[in-house]
Amino acid sequence: MPAPTLRDVAEAAGVHAATASRALNPATRGLVNADTARRVIKVAESLGYRPNPIARGLKTAKSGTVGIVLPDLMNPLFPPIVRGIEEVLEPAGYSGLIVNTDNDPGREEWQIDHLRSRQVEGLIVATARVDHPLMRQLHREGVVMVMVNRRPEGVDVPSITPDDAAGVELAVRHLAGLGHTRIAHVAGPQSTSTGVSRARAFRGAVRDLGLDDDPALVTTADSWGEAAGAEGLRRLLEAGVEFTAIFAGNDLIALGCYDVFFERGIECPAEMSVVGFNDMPFLDKLRPPLTTISIPHQQIGAEAARLLLDAIADPTRPARSVLLPLSLVVRGSTAPPAA
Amino acid sequence: MPAPTLRDVAEAAGVHAATASRALNPATRGLVNADTARRVIKVAESLGYRPNPIARGLKTAKSGTVGIVLPDLMNPLFPPIVRGIEEVLEPAGYSGLIVNTDNDPGREEWQIDHLRSRQVEGLIVATARVDHPLMRQLHREGVVMVMVNRRPEGVDVPSITPDDAAGVELAVRHLAGLGHTRIAHVAGPQSTSTGVSRARAFRGAVRDLGLDDDPALVTTADSWGEAAGAEGLRRLLEAGVEFTAIFAGNDLIALGCYDVFFERGIECPAEMSVVGFNDMPFLDKLRPPLTTISIPHQQIGAEAARLLLDAIADPTRPARSVLLPLSLVVRGSTAPPAA
DNA sequence: AACACTACTGCAAACGAGTGCAGCCTCGTG
DNA sequence: CACGAGGCTGCACTCGTTTGCAGTAGTGTT
Numbered sequence: 068m069p070a071p072t073l074r075d076v077a078e079a080a081g082v083h084a085a086t087a088s089r090a091l092n093p094a095t096r097g098l099v100n101a102d103t104a105r106r107v108i109k110v111a112e113s114l115g116y117r118p119n120p121i122a123r124g125l126k127t128a129k130s131g132t133v134g135i136v137l138p139d140l141m142n143p144l145f146p147p148i149v150r151g152i153e154e155v156l157e158p159a160g161y162s163g164l165i166v167n168t169d170n171d172p173g174r175e176e177w178q179i180d181h182l183r184s185r186q187v188e189g190l191i192v193a194t195a196r197v198d199h200p201l202m203r204q205l206h207r208e209g210v211v212m213v214m215v216n217r218r219p220e221g222v223d224v225p226s227i228t229p230d231d232a233a234g235v236e237l238a239v240r241h242l243a244g245l246g247h248t249r250i251a252h253v254a255g256p257q258s259t260s261t262g263v264s265r266a267r268a269f270r271g272a273v274r275d276l277g278l279d280d281d282p283a284l285v286t287t288a289d290s291w292g293e294a295a296g297a298e299g300l301r302r303l304l305e306a307g308v309e310f311t312a313i314f315a316g317n318d319l320i321a322l323g324c325y326d327v328f329f330e331r332g333i334e335c336p337a338e339m340s341v342v343g344f345n346d347m348p349f350l351d352k353l354r355p356p357l358t359t360i361s362i363p364h365q366q367i368g369a370e371a372a373r374l375l376l377d378a379i380a381d382p383t384r385p386a387r388s389v390l391l392p393l394s395l396v397v398r399g400s401t402a403p404p405a406a
Numbered sequence: 407m408p409a410p411t412l413r414d415v416a417e418a419a420g421v422h423a424a425t426a427s428r429a430l431n432p433a434t435r436g437l438v439n440a441d442t443a444r445r446v447i448k449v450a451e452s453l454g455y456r457p458n459p460i461a462r463g464l465k466t467a468k469s470g471t472v473g474i475v476l477p478d479l480m481n482p483l484f485p486p487i488v489r490g491i492e493e494v495l496e497p498a499g500y501s502g503l504i505v506n507t508d509n510d511p512g513r514e515e516w517q518i519d520h521l522r523s524r525q526v527e528g529l530i531v532a533t534a535r536v537d538h539p540l541m542r543q544l545h546r547e548g549v550v551m552v553m554v555n556r557r558p559e560g561v562d563v564p565s566i567t568p569d570d571a572a573g574v575e576l577a578v579r580h581l582a583g584l585g586h587t588r589i590a591h592v593a594g595p596q597s598t599s600t601g602v603s604r605a606r607a608f609r610g611a612v613r614d615l616g617l618d619d620d621p622a623l624v625t626t627a628d629s630w631g632e633a634a635g636a637e638g639l640r641r642l643l644e645a646g647v648e649f650t651a652i653f654a655g656n657d658l659i660a661l662g663c664y665d666v667f668f669e670r671g672i673e674c675p676a677e678m679s680v681v682g683f684n685d686m687p688f689l690d691k692l693r694p695p696l697t698t699i700s701i702p703h704q705q706i707g708a709e710a711a712r713l714l715l716d717a718i719a720d721p722t723r724p725a726r727s728v729l730l731p732l733s734l735v736v737r738g739s740t741a742p743p744a745a
Numbered sequence: 746a747a748c749a750c751t752a753c754t755g756c757a758a759a760c761g762a763g764t765g766c767a768g769c770c771t772c773g774t775g
Numbered sequence: 776c777a778c779g780a781g782g783c784t785g786c787a788c789t790c791g792t793t794t795g796c797a798g799t800a801g802t803g804t805t
Contacts, residue, residue: 073791074791074792083755083756084755084791085754085755085756085757085792085793088791088793089754089794092793099752117522119523119525119790119791119792120525121463121464121469121525121790122464122760122790122791123791123793124460124760125460125760125792126794127760127792128760140489141485143482143687146479146484149479149504150479150480153504153505153506157520162520163503163504165492165502184457186459186460322691347688348482349661349688352664352692411760412762413761421785422784422786423761423763423785424762424763424784424785424787425783425785427762427763428783431763437782437784439783457761457762458762460760461760461761461763461790462761462762463790464760464761464762464791464792465761465763465790746805748804748805751801752799752801753798753800753801754797754798754799755796755799756795756796757794757795757797758796759795760792760793762790763788764787764788764789765786765788766788767785768783768786770781770782771781771782772779772782773779773781775776
């Protein structure tokens, strides 16, 4: 009871393997007599024939797999993206091979090497580092790929990114609408592209809305985590700067702020408002529930996969990039400033 | 600049492809002259040769991939498990193909079919449904697999499960140690194996510790979510049963209890203690931070992968199963009962 | 009736690596 | 010097599928 092969099907249908192959492949089906094709298909079905993708891949140099390169699957940001990716890969007959880089350049290189040796047809790269000689090299070598969450500089690669600038403006406008005029920003690490773009957008929004544009109001955390966020807020507080609201570089940094509120007895949102960025799961369970900017992660993944499939189908097509709109989720961590 | 093949290496080294193959494969290296082998290896390296796993797979019927079947990657339970799995798969030269079933039996069957046609060498199955004719059939057909989070009934398949009963006892003992004698249980759905086993363990622990064993103290939620948990606690409250602590079937159910506390003005932990189960991420950010039972998810994944690799290496080996110990994480949601 | 043409099908050669078998050479032994 | 035994290496086939090419039969045109 080994799995039936194409030959078995051909034999049972009384035709040559080549004919069976053509009959089973929709693209070449036109080359064989319609009756014969029908017969072959029926036999294949009754035998429970499944084409062996390995053999097929050997001949066609296509593996039907794409690599998904993440910094860390355990970051709640990524599962929805992966989900979105698979949502479009699957109907197209592709599968995704997921690897974690832990943001370690050496590991990233090793993992991508590993993926290439597995003959992936394309790469979806979601790592956050801002420079990437590796990407540049891969692109030169003709590896088709798309980037997620970051626009590549100088490399002609499709990318799909959330419209951070618009999101930041949404947040700042919300705060300003509540009456805040002195808003602080605990930015993410400036070695990441999102870190710098959000910080830049923050300054822009503050100016556009005519709020206090005081450089002392922004500090940068040295990682995207809670500890670094807490550290950042402490710096601001200890510098004696006055402000009534905080725009955090991401939700984790906002959570770090919560820790500082607790440790210093600051009431949120009565004395201090915060807005995060990303809309991680379970933010609504916090006290107070965190107001944040929601990113359509799943849609990002889906769009990325679509772009990749396009690029695989026609590698010469010029790199198209997509900017996805974000939305503001108002919860309990923002309120008008104390009079 | 196409990737160099075995032939290219052989040619460059002045030997036949067969010799090169043997030289490169540690298992057959002994068959060739040591000097030749060294030379071939050096040439291969300098050419940047990588064996094509597709071609290799065709001949050896091994794909170097295993399937990972999850209900839903977006459930925070699974990423750490996946991480653990890849942690051991990777050094062994294997990769994991992840699929989501959404707990839909039809989809599950389709997905597993898909995996099999991709020639996976084994399956790690982490779906939660309690009956599984499909598993039985796969096992009969000789598909090697291991189950995670659930012990299969009647099928001789290795499994790796957290020691739920011990975990439940840890929780109840903690509450009892604080002085609680009337502890309620909002159980998970009894259609899932963990739902029933935790409920059973709860009754056992209560009896063992000599606490009030009142059937009115346990209710069951009809899903593992927050809404269902809230609903369950409301039922208990409205029935007028007296109790000072709650053991929730999982963390989400505990979160549902938080919602009810908020809506009825119940002080936690002053008036009511709660303990959850699973130790999801960010539980420490809640007010109060949730006391819960921690499951070593990553270790579970790693252990599962090890078991699978063993089974692949020697399919005749009898199914070995592992029960992993859990631990209690005491945070702010538990305190002695109000006097 | 010869011709071109279409429509179909089979043959055989790939794809890249693994492997049983046979042959070669060399060495050691009688 | 002849013979056998190892030690290495090459030949050729295999895995399951795709695909260029050639061949056959049937149809229509002149």
